[in-house]
Amino acid sequence: MTEATLNTEDDSEDRNRRPPRAVVGSSLDREEEVFGKAYDPRIVRRIWAFVKPYRSQIYLSVAAVLAFTLTQLAFPLVIRYAIDNGMAQGGGGRSVLLWCIAGFAGLIAINFAASWVQETVVGKAAENVLFDMRRAMFAHLQRVSLSWMDKTEVGRLMSRLMGDVNSMQEFLETSVLSVGDIVLLFGIVGVLLWLDPLLGAITMATMPILFIVRLFWLPPAKVSFMAAHHTNSSANGALAEGINGVRTVQSLDRQQVNFDLYEEKARANLRAHLRAAKFAQVMVPIVDTLTGISMATVIVVGGQMVLGRQLDVGVMVAFLFYIQRFFDPIRSLTMQYSVFQRAMSSGTRIVEVLDVPVSIEDKPDAVALSRDMDGSVEFRNVTFGYRKNQPVLKNVSFRVNPGETVAIVGPTGSGKSSCMSLVHRFYDVWDGSVTVGGHDVRDVTQDSLGAEVAMVLQEPFLFTGSVIENIRYNKQSATREQVIDAARAVGAHDFIMSLADGYDTKLEQRGGNLSLGQRQLISFARALVADAKILVLDEATANIDSYTEMLIQKALKRLLEGRTGLVIAHRLATIRGADRIIVLQNGELLESGNHDQLMEKQGLYSRLYTMNYSSFDDLPENAEDMVATAVGKAT
Amino acid sequence: MSHVIAAQAGKGLSTLWRIMVLTWRHPWMVIITILSCFISSALQLWTPVLLGQAVDRAEGVLDGGVGAADALWTIAMILLVVSILRGLFTMSMNYFGEAVGHHTAYELRLAVYEKIQRLSFSYHDKVHTGDLITVGMLDLEGVRMFFATGLLRVILLGTLIGVGAYMLISTDWVLGLLALSFAPFVAVNSSITQLRLRATWLTLQEMLQNLSRVMEENLGGIRVVRAFAGGRHEMHKYNEASDAALELAHERVNIRVNSTSLMNVSFFISMGLVLWYGGERVMAGQMTVGTLAAFLTFMTILQMPVRQLGLLVNSFARASTCGNRLFAFLDLDVEIKDEPGAKPLKLGEGTLRFENVDFAYPSAPFRPVLSGISFEARKGETIGIVGRPGSGKSTIAHLIPRFYDVTGGRVTIDGQDVRALTLASLRQAVAVVQQDSFLFTTNIENNIAYGDPWAKEARIARASEFAQLHNYIIGLPTGYETIVGERGVSLSGGQRQRLNIARSLMLRPAVMVFDDSTAAVDAGTEQRIRTAMKRFARDRVTLIISHRLSSLMHADQILFIDEGRVVERGTHEELLALGGRYRALYDLQVKPGDDQLEAAE
Numbered sequence A: 001m002t003e004a005t006l007n008t009e010d011d012s013e014d015r016n017r018r019p020p021r022a023v024v025g026s027s028l029d030r031e032e033e034v035f036g037k038a039y040d041p042r043i044v045r046r047i048w049a050f051v052k053p054y055r056s057q058i059y060l061s062v063a064a065v066l067a068f069t070l071t072q073l074a075f076p077l078v079i080r081y082a083i084d085n086g087m088a089q090g091g092g093g094r095s096v097l098l099w100c101i102a103g104f105a106g107l108i109a110i111n112f113a114a115s116w117v118q119e120t121v122v123g124k125a126a127e128n129v130l131f132d133m134r135r136a137m138f139a140h141l142q143r144v145s146l147s148w149m150d151k152t153e154v155g156r157l158m159s160r161l162m163g164d165v166n167s168m169q170e171f172l173e174t175s176v177l178s179v180g181d182i183v184l185l186f187g188i189v190g191v192l193l194w195l196d197p198l199l200g201a202i203t204m205a206t207m208p209i210l211f212i213v214r215l216f217w218l219p220p221a222k223v224s225f226m227a228a229h230h231t232n233s234s235a236n237g238a239l240a241e242g243i244n245g246v247r248t249v250q251s252l253d254r255q256q257v258n259f260d261l262y263e264e265k266a267r268a269n270l271r272a273h274l275r276a277a278k279f280a281q282v283m284v285p286i287v288d289t290l291t292g293i294s295m296a297t298v299i300v301v302g303g304q305m306v307l308g309r310q311l312d313v314g315v316m317v318a319f320l321f322y323i324q325r326f327f328d329p330i331r332s333l334t335m336q337y338s339v340f341q342r343a344m345s346s347g348t349r350i351v352e353v354l355d356v357p358v359s360i361e362d363k364p365d366a367v368a369l370s371r372d373m374d375g376s377v378e379f380r381n382v383t384f385g386y387r388k389n390q391p392v393l394k395n396v397s398f399r400v401n402p403g404e405t406v407a408i409v410g411p412t413g414s415g416k417s418s419c420m421s422l423v424h425r426f427y428d429v430w431d432g433s434v435t436v437g438g439h440d441v442r443d444v445t446q447d448s449l450g451a452e453v454a455m456v457l458q459e460p461f462l463f464t465g466s467v468i469e470n471i472r473y474n475k476q477s478a479t480r481e482q483v484i485d486a487a488r489a490v491g492a493h494d495f496i497m498s499l500a501d502g503y504d505t506k507l508e509q510r511g512g513n514l515s516l517g518q519r520q521l522i523s524f525a526r527a528l529v530a531d532a533k534i535l536v537l538d539e540a541t542a543n544i545d546s547y548t549e550m551l552i553q554k555a556l557k558r559l560l561e562g563r564t565g566l567v568i569a570h571r572l573a574t575i576r577g578a579d580r581i582i583v584l585q586n587g588e589l590l591e592s593g594n595h596d597q598l599m600e601k602q603g604l605y606s607r608l609y610t611m612n613y614s615s616f617d618d619l620p621e622n623a624e625d626m627v628a629t630a631v632g633k634a635t
Numbered sequence B: 001m002s003h004v005i006a007a008q009a010g011k012g013l014s015t016l017w018r019i020m021v022l023t024w025r026h027p028w029m030v031i032i033t034i035l036s037c038f039i040s041s042a043l044q045l046w047t048p049v050l051l052g053q054a055v056d057r058a059e060g061v062l063d064g065g066v067g068a069a070d071a072l073w074t075i076a077m078i079l080l081v082v083s084i085l086r087g088l089f090t091m092s093m094n095y096f097g098e099a100v101g102h103h104t105a106y107e108l109r110l111a112v113y114e115k116i117q118r119l120s121f122s123y124h125d126k127v128h129t130g131d132l133i134t135v136g137m138l139d140l141e142g143v144r145m146f147f148a149t150g151l152l153r154v155i156l157l158g159t160l161i162g163v164g165a166y167m168l169i170s171t172d173w174v175l176g177l178l179a180l181s182f183a184p185f186v187a188v189n190s191s192i193t194q195l196r197l198r199a200t201w202l203t204l205q206e207m208l209q210n211l212s213r214v215m216e217e218n219l220g221g222i223r224v225v226r227a228f229a230g231g232r233h234e235m236h237k238y239n240e241a242s243d244a245a246l247e248l249a250h251e252r253v254n255i256r257v258n259s260t261s262l263m264n265v266s267f268f269i270s271m272g273l274v275l276w277y278g279g280e281r282v283m284a285g286q287m288t289v290g291t292l293a294a295f296l297t298f299m300t301i302l303q304m305p306v307r308q309l310g311l312l313v314n315s316f317a318r319a320s321t322c323g324n325r326l327f328a329f330l331d332l333d334v335e336i337k338d339e340p341g342a343k344p345l346k347l348g349e350g351t352l353r354f355e356n357v358d359f360a361y362p363s364a365p366f367r368p369v370l371s372g373i374s375f376e377a378r379k380g381e382t383i384g385i386v387g388r389p390g391s392g393k394s395t396i397a398h399l400i401p402r403f404y405d406v407t408g409g410r411v412t413i414d415g416q417d418v419r420a421l422t423l424a425s426l427r428q429a430v431a432v433v434q435q436d437s438f439l440f441t442t443n444i445e446n447n448i449a450y451g452d453p454w455a456k457e458a459r460i461a462r463a464s465e466f467a468q469l470h471n472y473i474i475g476l477p478t479g480y481e482t483i484v485g486e487r488g489v490s491l492s493g494g495q496r497q498r499l500n501i502a503r504s505l506m507l508r509p510a511v512m513v514f515d516d517s518t519a520a521v522d523a524g525t526e527q528r529i530r531t532a533m534k535r536f537a538r539d540r541v542t543l544i545i546s547h548r549l550s551s552l553m554h555a556d557q558i559l560f561i562d563e564g565r566v567v568e569r570g571t572h573e574e575l576l577a578l579g580g581r582y583r584a585l586y587d588l589q590v591k592p593g594d595d596q597l598e599a600a601e
């Protein structure tokens, strides 16, 4: 572990070869291939629950589709009637023709009304279902526990919220039409058989062939369509990652490596799409050939029959008409089938989101923390962890009395932030309990907990929007004056005023046009505006200089009057105002007491404290050993 | 590098021309597609003629029925062959039409990706990631589809409608006109509709983007949302965005449906007219049933393409809006790139100099962030930088690897202006441990080796030992294979920072900048990192930005920055002796106690 070893060219290998471990795109992104069953009644039932509120519209539009299909079926029949009974010699002549035209006009009217009703009703209902579904997912995600969210990527959720929901729309809109297609198919079969059973049967002899061909075609075709879909999302995922991490990519000069990896993905995508296109198009000549065979059959067989006066010429014309439409429903039904498939896999993913268990939920008899609770916080034998069998906090107990300010210190990774997450019930403890204001956090409503415990998180997060919107956040009742007061208290007022539009300046994504310390100040101000009984500061001033910090502390003294404070800090000067200090190490409570008591104890705290102020040069000889004991296990 | 040529192809031409130029980069496929298109539409137009003849033969109107049976066979066989050929050529037209699009998309995709990676920080500062994703996905799609759904359809429809109309009118002009009477109506109607749909589509897209921004920020900032019990507030934001989009979506359904229903009606009306007038003619003996049947069949063939005119208009409109945005993006000037004649950095002494540097962010050009910053650091030296939030410390760090360019003065390494160097050589020589680290959703090993993916495992382990992270990692059940979660959520703040340090240690820089990179690390761990770094620092210039004075009090020179100016400079001892602001800061940190607070003011 010396400079020499870190820096020698011990790996002067061929840098042109493919980097062995580089990837682009998320490693979580191995999107489970939801090939699934073609038909999963459970999923259908869940989706139906969203359609149900609009079922009267659906029934109406199915009726309209039926009417529409029937008119489609009837048009050739009218034409046939006009030819055979109107125009042919010895037919009814003009009056029949006029009647036919009148009938035709009637059908047109019905056709128009039906198609209008069907498309409007279904179109709107589908949009409604879609938005309902998305809202339900989003609302559900607001309740899902953070432990699940930690493991899930935003991009992936977004693709479910947008992409999968959209592919449900395609399905909903066309599924009503497929009812019409089925009716049309059977209708044509029926009409052909009715017009002339023999000719009908011969003509339709090609139909089973198509079915059989489709049967063989479908499985590989489906795989190729899915592959195209997957390579698409994989390439898009890599693109999104490239955009989000662009600063890191540039500063580590990784562009070329990433580009090569991305190129691989793009090429795979190209190949998959070409393959899918082949599969899609190969059906065209087959269908056309079969149509050709059927038409040829009608011409030869039907033509002979017409010649032999066994068949009216109008029937032959009608046959030719029907044949051209004959394959349409089959084609669109198989298309429907792949839409259906896609919708099923999208549906599965949507239902997956809706089914994420809400492990942290208000009890039915949960009480709301009231304004005038005492503001105490107590940990009783708390054990907690993120991964099974790996506790992060072990049997931690402490109490923060009303109005007290308590500091939590400890080496990095010792579990300080985790403690704070528990106060807010981001996670549930494995064992023991956390009480706030005398109530177990599991017995109070999360809303009231949120209103009474304000937090400054270790990682400041700002929303796109103006400064004032960010500070006010969900405290809509906060006046502009209150916002400005809070900003003044944290020393952010001056720099905010120096921005182009002061408090109304729009922040870029995640507050990117501010310095990190400035972002932290705004997120601090947000917690002050929330005006809660308990204030939790998780390294709230880590990126702020001591002078500004001191000013904040002075202001806080006034603001925190009668409130409880929990402060985490590494800079021990930050916590000098604390009533009590709790030292955590490796998830265990090591010592607690006020500054003087702890210094006297000569424990971890006093060591950390002295180290904070020792300068680089007077580092004790055995510094490494000393720190190793202090930090060793914890890191 | 075909994508580079593709990105440049047709630059300066109007959008649609430029797409055509791009398309023409695959001439063979384009030629095959277009030939197939002509052949298949000719074959398709032949079908109704054959059907009409067949009907007439069957009725025995031609030649009094002599040889009718044979003639029927002949027609049937021709029809079969025509159908098969038509199928084959349609297939080839569709396939190659799509293939052209996919090949174009492939090149554009690479061009977009490369552009994203090259565009400088100032661009990424002002453009929301969601908008870039839209360019890379939706806009690219619009351009890809143009050949198959736009250009090719023009040729196809032109042939079908043109030749079809000619055939109908030359057979019987009155009937022909009647049969075609629906076409102009439908064409105009559907074009207008599609343009209206297009206009609303753009608005809808904006609304949906807005909606997804609300959702994305909610999910990204879920901890803030939870911490403030902001669920209801977020639902409110969501509903606002969602309701607006839903309303517009409904409106679009209305526009679309009104038009398609009317198109259907107009088609059937002209079919009825043909039937009526044609029927009269047949009864008057001026026309055969077969001809009538041929007319009606023609109409069914024409029905589709005429309706598709609308889609065609849509495709053109879409390609031109999407193409506008896409090409504007590809043509963007990269602000920070290798200047002509840029040379790779030649490292000698490894001296870093700031000479009278002024700077303002491009998004706020009149708000100076740095003014007249000068300092020099030689190999082995350490420079410490302190100052209030927003005083410009990170900005100094950003100027060395040219994330932004200075607006005045210059930054040099060994006397070479950084602007005269190739970016790659510069960035390999300067490592910045960024204040605001971004971790990738992959395992720890890949994250550490991000800047050097060829590195051997041993080196990765050593870097993480230096950053005091190794012990923690090997304690994990999956060790270096552990995935850190999005942006490193499953790590503590200090662990994220140390991972970030380890990642930069993998490089072999001449200048190393630690931008507040131990703020979330306790003093003990920091001490160890510092000890390890002491040896590492011997070979390079080190800049340490920190609020914790113990991190930088050993520096050879400390700069105290305020409002973009150096207000105090010197070694720790000198600055203490000076008794200025640094001293006040030091007292605040070192000697706790209320008396000190008063003194500091």
Ligand SMILES: Nc1ncnc2c1ncn2[C@@H]1O[C@H](COP(=O)(O)OP(=O)(O)OP(=O)(O)O)[C@@H](O)[C@H]1O
Pocket: A150, A386, A387, A392, A410, A411, A412, A413, A414, A415, A416, A417, A418, A419, A458, B489, B490, B491, B492, B493, B494, B495, B520, B521, B522
């Ligand atoms: N969401 C999570 N999923 C899995 N493990 C986690 C998660 N958050 C934290 N940990 C782990 O739990 C341990 C304690 O983390 P915590 O964030 O509480 O530390 P901390 O004391 O706040 O440290 P720091 O001072 O570095 O912020 C660490 O080892 C960390 O890796």
Ligand SMILES: Nc1ncnc2c1ncn2[C@@H]1O[C@H](COP(=O)(O)OP(=O)(O)OP(=O)(O)O)[C@@H](O)[C@H]1O
Pocket: A495, A512, A513, A514, A515, A516, A517, A518, A543, A544, B125, B361, B363, B364, B369, B387, B388, B389, B390, B391, B392, B393, B394, B395, B396, B435, B516
């Ligand atoms: N991308 C940006 N676009 C516009 N202005 C910016 C941008 N980044 C920073 N600024 C502004 O420039 C000034 C200096 O920012 P800088 O990040 O250098 O501060 P800093 O000294 O590093 O502060 P901190 O201690 O908070 O990290 C600030 O006023 C900030 O608002």
Ligand SMILES: [Mg+2]
Pocket: A416, A417, A418, A458, A538, B492, B493, B494
């Ligand atoms: Mg923490």
Ligand SMILES: [Mg+2]
Pocket: A515, A516, A517, B393, B394, B395, B435, B515, B516
């Ligand atoms: Mg900074």
